[in-house]
Amino acid sequence: MAKNNIHINFHPSRLMPNFLSLASSPIRTILESSLSGYALTQQEARTLFEARGHDVLVIAQVADQLRQQQVGQRVTFVQTRNINFTNVCYTGCTFCAFGVPRQHPDAFTMEIDAVVQQVQEARDMGCTEVCMQGGLNPLLGGDYYVRLVRAIHQAAPEIHIHAFSPFEIQYASQILKRPARDVLQELKDAGLGSIPGTAAESLSPQIRQILTKNKLSAAAWVEIIETAHQVGLPSTATIMYGHVDGPEHWAEHLAIIRDIQRRTGGFTEFVPLGFIHQNTRLYASGRARPGPTGREDVLMHAVARIMLGREIPNIQVSWVKLGPAMAQMLLGAGANDFGGTLHNESISRSAGAETGEYMPPAEFERMILDLGRVPAQRDTLYHILHEGPRFYAPARG
Numbered sequence: 001m002a003k004n005n006i007h008i009n010f011h012p013s014r015l016m017p018n019f020l021s022l023a024s025s026p027i028r029t030i031l032e033s034s035l036s037g038y039a040l041t042q043q044e045a046r047t048l049f050e051a052r053g054h055d056v057l058v059i060a061q062v063a064d065q066l067r068q069q070q071v072g073q074r075v076t077f078v079q080t081r082n083i084n085f086t087n088v089c090y091t092g093c094t095f096c097a098f099g100v101p102r103q104h105p106d107a108f109t110m111e112i113d114a115v116v117q118q119v120q121e122a123r124d125m126g127c128t129e130v131c132m133q134g135g136l137n138p139l140l141g142g143d144y145y146v147r148l149v150r151a152i153h154q155a156a157p158e159i160h161i162h163a164f165s166p167f168e169i170q171y172a173s174q175i176l177k178r179p180a181r182d183v184l185q186e187l188k189d190a191g192l193g194s195i196p197g198t199a200a201e202s203l204s205p206q207i208r209q210i211l212t213k214n215k216l217s218a219a220a221w222v223e224i225i226e227t228a229h230q231v232g233l234p235s236t237a238t239i240m241y242g243h244v245d246g247p248e249h250w251a252e253h254l255a256i257i258r259d260i261q262r263r264t265g266g267f268t269e270f271v272p273l274g275f276i277h278q279n280t281r282l283y284a285s286g287r288a289r290p291g292p293t294g295r296e297d298v299l300m301h302a303v304a305r306i307m308l309g310r311e312i313p314n315i316q317v318s319w320v321k322l323g324p325a326m327a328q329m330l331l332g333a334g335a336n337d338f339g340g341t342l343h344n345e346s347i348s349r350s351a352g353a354e355t356g357e358y359m360p361p362a363e364f365e366r367m368i369l370d371l372g373r374v375p376a377q378r379d380t381l382y383h384i385l386h387e388g389p390r391f392y393a394p395a396r397g
Helices: 025-035 042-049 054-071 112-124 144-155 166-176 180-190 205-211 218-230 247-264 294-308 324-330 347-351 361-370
Strands: 074-078 080-084 129-133 160-163 192-194 235-241 267-274 337-340 374-378 384-387
Touching (some): 025 042, 025 054, 042 247, 042 294, 054 294, 074 361, 074 384, 080 112, 112 129, 112 144, 144 160, 144 166, 144 180, 166 180, 166 218, 180 192, 218 235, 218 247, 235 247, 235 294, 247 294, 267 294, 294 324, 324 361, 337 361, 361 374
Parallel strands (some): 074 337, 074 374, 080 129, 129 160, 160 192, 235 267
Antiparallel strands (some): 374 384
16 A cells, blocks of 8 residues: 655654654654654554554554644543344354344343333433444344334434444345345434444454354445445444454454545544453354453554544544553543443443443543543534533542
């Protein structure tokens, strides 16, 4: 991939004195090139992902400098409620501990009226968004998604509906025997505001075959995401890392995400999602390692900023996957968004995550202020609703 010389008002000499000199020669050359406005190549990204020692700290520092230049001192968050409307799923992905067969004693499927009630509760709690995903339940029928969106939009039109992964869109398309474009357009007309870019896992075909043998292909994921962008539905972009993958696969994935953004401009943010291993068959089988290391977490967020930041300025930390304290630290390694309050997230919890059900806005603000940064509540599309502390009041001693 050819480098594009993009002028930015920044120079490596403005870094902490001699900080770049701590890096090894290959890493320093890549970072100086990035700071001078050149786009990171896939091979250069792989080299950064393979960094050790002081090189990791320098990469994080450079990513933080680029973050400050690209988006400033704000750290954003959104008040959202997660609604997983069914855990019945026929696919049986080995990395997932959420989906179960419909005969399973813990299987559930929510009626549309019950989902609408949760959305109305979310609105009353101050949420501006509901995020909805579920298993692929053969009993629901392909029209369930549009009926669900229509009911929610009619009951709570002020709520942004962020729902249905590309895999769910493909599933509805196949059941209805209609093109994905038609399904997406009908969902948008019914009130869908955006879609989560989940089900990406790894867009490296070699790794994807191991993770999602019977799931949609990388090419199908890209096609559905680009089609969503074309019909006016923005999306997030994600990666799941720390299982059977490595630096070459992460670099390949980021390059694909960047290429899509250059074609469509439809990604609102990039969200690295570390593999939660505890309750998954993939880990129990001995094929996967127990999630990413701290070094890998730092590098994933930092390299994402360096490689994607000009095209996708918002890099989100997943406090559910990382834990709040580690997520806070990664806001100093290139990330600028703290994610959402969630209210009832269950997919990560099913896999073994120890956090994830709810983070109050006051806690977001406390942790952001602790970094010396500016908290800002946003909506799904990154419009700022309030800047500065609004919910957090420090205790007086």
